[in-house]
């Protein structure tokens with residue numbers, strides 16, 4: 001593989017940033033008495049080109065987050081062309097319109113931002129059709145997104161609706177309930193927000209023992225999220241730079 005100087009520089013920058021993120025996660029895990037291996041890293045690649053995703057797969061990453069259906073679909077296809085042998089799991093992490101469900105199930109492995117019964121039903125129907133059409137084999141993994149402050153504009157289900165939503169996902173033939181996801185809202189201390197999320201994650205897990213994922217923590221607050229039991233940090237800026 002011959003590489004342009006720009007590409008070489010980008011590869012080195014991404015390698016440095018990735019090492020720094022791994023170190024932050026490991027330090028936070030140790031400070032919390034946890035095993036760093038319990039905490040996965042989802043690289044949020046929204047707005048960044050597929051060439052960056054390709055470099056991240058070279059560096060050993062395999063889980064990528066996108067917040068727009070069309071951008072994600074295009075990038076997944078580009079990555080498949082750039083790195084036909086790479087393993088990549090694509091997560092949708094942003095607000096999703098129900099009419100995007102049918103195209104999403106063709107390329108996404110997981111939706112981390114499910115926040116309404118109608119979206120659950122749309123994804124179940126779409127995933128079922130995709131299976132029938134031979135477009136996918138595995139169930140779609142779903143995380144229920146928690147809105148800690150209940151602000152409907154920022155995505156996520158209000159805290160008191162989360163258990164029922166998790167039950168609904170668990171009852172779907174073509175969806176697999178992975179757990180919960182949250183973004184710490186502005187105006188609430190992250191520790192307080194993540195404590196609420198942790199409690200809710202325990203409730204969901206008590207009802208659904210395989211729903212072990214707690215996706216919490218981004219570039220700015222991953223240490224706090226790891227202290228409160230995060231099993232997956234979603235990192236964009238600290239890896240790829242400012243959008």
Ligand SMILES: *Cc1c(COP(=O)(O)O)cnc(C)c1O
Nearest residue numbers: 044093218219234235236237238
């Ligand atoms: C963009 C985004 C991230 C990554 O945020 P950074 O601050 O860039 O690390 C994580 N989660 C969600 C839901 C996002 O939309």
